[in-house]
Amino acid sequence: MTHVTEQDQQPDAVVTASREVAASAEEIFALIADPAQQPRWDGNDNLAEAAPGQRVRAVGDVFVMTNLGGGVRDNHVVAFAEGREIAWTPAPHGERPPGHRWGWTLEPLAAGRTRVTHEYDFSALPAEQEKRLAKARQMTPEKLLASIDRLARLAEEVEGT
Secondary structure, eight states, X not given: OEEEEEOSXXXXXXXXXXXXXXXXXXXXXXXXXOGGGHXXXXXXXXXXXXXXXXXXXXXTOEEEEEXXXXXXXXXXXXEEETTTEEEEEEEETTSOXXXXXXXXXXXXXXXXXXXXEEEEEOTTSOTTOHHHHHHHTTOOHHHHHHHHHHHHHHHHHHHHO
């Protein structure tokens, strides 16, 4: 079952998508918490690469990612519970995060399945950052779901081997 919502209080500031995946939370989390794997499942087709060896382990970690346009982003981890939750705030390399957050929550279910929820929250982006806000408003639940779908295919392949 797929569940796609936009938060009520600020309809365009927090976007979420959720669905069940036929893989364990541990397998799914391993793909999310290793930045080098993220370009494989990025449904926005925006990520180019991340150096290996940046596996996220705690709040406060920072991993570096290069996007397809060549931009380098420092991703500051703001939520972390091994196998269950991870979130980060991206920023241009060497700068402070401007106020948007990418997050994942994993809920183990029966029979090795997991409910995966992906969230993009740009409610803290300042109004004067018009260019960033315009881009942020283009994020849709369907785009988040594309990342979940790709992540599911990768995790289900691992589970099936």
